[in-house]
Amino acid sequence: MGSHLTRKGDRFLANVQLPAEWPPLPNNIGKIRRIRAINGQIRHFRIEGEIIRKQSNSKRKIIVLQKMRFVEEDRIEFRFGYYMIGIKQRSRGKWVWGQFCLLIPKADLIALMQEAQRKKWFRISSVSDG
Numbered sequence: 001m002g003s004h005l006t007r008k009g010d011r012f013l014a015n016v017q018l019p020a021e022w023p024p025l026p027n028n029i030g031k032i033r034r035i036r037a038i039n040g041q042i043r044h045f046r047i048e049g050e051i052i053r054k055q056s057n058s059k060r061k062i063i064v065l066q067k068m069r070f071v072e073e074d075r076i077e078f079r080f081g082y083y084m085i086g087i088k089q090r091s092r093g094k095w096v097w098g099q100f101c102l103l104i105p106k107a108d109l110i111a112l113m114q115e116a117q118r119k120k121w122f123r124i125s126s127v128s129d130g
Contacts, residue, residue, distance in 0.1 A: 025052065025062060025083060025095055032071065044071040051115045056108050060085040062095070063104055065112045067121050
C-alpha cells in the first residue's frame, strides 16, 4: 500500500536498507496492456502518454498519470498510478507498480493536472452554477 508518514516515522522501513541509487523507471508509452472488466471480459488499452512526478513527501514513490486508449472502443481514459521501490525480498531495490489506491498530496495533484493541460490531454474548465 505504500509508506505513510507518521510522527514516529515509518516503523516498517526501520530495518530496510534502501539503495543509494534508484534504477531507471520503465517506459510504458506505446505498450499495449490488458485488464479484465468486472463482467470478466478482457479489454486492451495502449498507453499513449505518461506524466511522471516524484511525490513531494516521499523519497521512494513516483506518481504516474497515464493517458490510455482502449483498443476495442477507440476511447481515451486516464489512469493514476504509482511506483515504489520494493522492499520485499523478490522486489527489493526495483520499481514496483502500485496495486492499491493512490494517495497523493494536493500540490502534486495540481502539478499533474497542470502538466496534462499543458500537453493538451484535456481542457480543465470551471463549472458554472447556472
